[in-house]
Amino acid sequence: MRRSGVVPSGGGSTVSEVTLKDVARASGCSVATVSRVLGGTRPVGPEIARRVKEAADRLGYRPNQVARALRSRSTGTIGLVLPQITNPFFPSLVREVEHALHAEGRAVLFADCDDDPETEAARITALLDRQVDALLVIPVDETHSREAVARAAARVPLVLLDRGCGPGVADSVATDNTAGMALVLDHLAATGRRRLCFVGAAGTDSAAVERLAAYEAGAGAVDPEARGRVELGDFSLEWGRAAVDRILPSRPDAIVCANDLIAVGALRRLRQLGVDVPGEVAVTGFDDIPVADLAEPALTTVRQPVRALAAEAAHLLGHRLAGQQNGQPDGPRRSVRLAPELVVRASSAPRTASAQDTGSTHPAEEDR
Structure with missing residues (x-):
């Protein structure tokens, strides 16, 4: 043989x-x-x-893939540009994207931008130089990524994934962040929380902006002063820990975090200070990364539909590629938003009667 x-x-x-x-x-x-x-x-x-x-x-x-590419003028590869591979949410998303595209006979080349728009623009150019058939981009910044993304979208089919760059730039698929934050706020209200604060990320990446805006729009129904209790840094464990020291003097009974890394950092600092979670303070996150279920206590969070995001992104790319091969016009840009799910765990259990009666004096306040 x-x-x-x-x-x-x-x-x-x-x-x-x-x-x-x-x-x-x-x-x-x-x-x-x-x-x-x-x-x-x-x-x-x-x-x-x-x-x-x-x-x-x-x-x-x-x-012979090389010969096939020469005949078809297609390399069978998709470029995937992501902001920061060290954020645990993105490897999970990349894995599902790779599976979805592999099922369609396509390979993935991915590039990490280290959260820098200039690096992102260079990575996009490098992938285009390698003759990728299309691009999936998780943009670093809604504003500062727009020019490079728009230039690339004029050359190859491009889909924005998880984050956006404003209307009309390219097809996009993301989780409905507004719906996810509404789930969190409704849950906290139902468990008796009435003094909320928000810990999020500064800057203008669309996920950070949408989650903050959704908190500010909805938290007033639970706590009229909640909009004034906002702390912004970045999507990191370190910021979650630092933010706790900034917000504890305001005596919150719930800390709403813009992602799970911030929330896990906050949980660690609260535990270090001897604050009872959830007896005195509830903590919630967003994304449902693997560590959320391993936190102490386990973290209530919003689960993004990662597999569905990847499948829809692959579908949108396939549609654009097919249209390109058949000489069909691009048609209008599509924006798809997928529904998230609230995963309730121990970090947001209802307040105990004793904590409500005492007004939950935090040990951290005594340390100052």
């Missing part, structure tokens, strides 16, 4: 490469039929497809 591949010259025998003709001969089909089956360009009958695929597997046939 022959195997695909060629042993380099310079001594020893060679192993000839299995070709479409070999598969055609073994399957009893024409070369054109074999090409249609293995390339997926046109449908054929199920029996013929089975014979061709069995013959290809038996012979160890592997398509």
